[in-house]
Amino acid sequence: MNSRAAIFDAFGTVVRIGHRTNPYRQLLREGIKQGRRPHPGDAHLIMTLNLDLQGVAKHLGIHPSQSRMDEIETDLQAELDSIEAYPDAIKAIAMLQERGVALGICSNLAKPYGAAVKRLFPSMDAYAFSYEVGAAKPDPRIYKALLEIIGARPGQSAGATAPVVWMVGDSTRCDRDGARAVGIEGHYLDRSGASAIQNLEQFSDLMLERPLL
Incomplete structure (x- = not known):
């Protein structure tokens, strides 16, 4: 089991829609x-x-x-x-992969969008998409589905072997508070500059600076 894991939301966090047709x-x-x-x-x-x-x-x-x-x-x-990756997401994920951090994407989306996310980020360790799990954030089941794949049980272990699991996304309800409810350290991404984390490189730096227990 990896000692660190980082979970990302998809849309608004690692990918964006360039041309909306709804x-x-x-x-x-x-x-x-x-x-x-x-x-x-x-x-x-x-x-x-x-x-x-x-x-x-x-x-x-x-x-x-x-x-x-x-x-x-x-x-x-x-x-x-038209879906494309945010440049800072590509850099941040590469940085974390180099440091051996387990990586996952946890997202609420309709089925056709899952393949687009995987196309842009094919080397993640785990994906938990709402249409596959049958539950949408902030339902605890979707976070737990991803944690099970990467073998992490935050909030249920103690001591030096406990994994450090962080999550980041552009929803306080889903990516910060929902994650924290299951023992993940959730963080809010606000690309407008109104929060402590304004891009994913900041998130990655912050996570890697945190010492392991």
């Missing part, structure tokens, strides 16, 4: 046209179903015309193709 929002609008009322849990459902766009449409009872579905699929692909 395909799932388009799909839900098609549902409204057909008389389906939006539900507060729609976004959560979309991110916890292990289904592609057409599978989600069928599950939600939304049936666009084939031509309209093709348009939404095209927009989805355009959005996926």
Whole structure:
């Protein structure tokens, strides 16, 4: 088991969407046209179903015309193709890998986006995506799924063998507080400069400076 592990959120943290087309929002609008009322849990459902766009449409009872579905699929692909890595994420992750830190990505996202994240960061030790786990942050199950893969049990061990597990992301609720609730040292990333961690190189430096117990 590695003595250190770093967990990253995906969107807004290690990757960003360059060209937003909002395909799932388009799909839900098609549902409204057909008389389906939006539900507060729609976004959560979309991110916890292990289904592609057409599978989600069928599950939600939304049936666009084939031509309209093709348009939404095209927009989805355009959005996926525009996803890119933050330069500081590439540098920070390389720095941590050189120091032997176990690395993971834990993210709430719909199924088509998982492959894009893995394409940009293929060498992570673990991934925990909401659509695979069936639970979304801040549900403890998604963090625990990733911890199980990397073999870390923060907050449950004591002494010199206890792993140091940190997490960072752009949501205080999901990436700071949700992580801390399961014993991970969660940190908030604010790229606007309003918090202590403004980029991922700062996060990596801070983690590596912390002495092991």
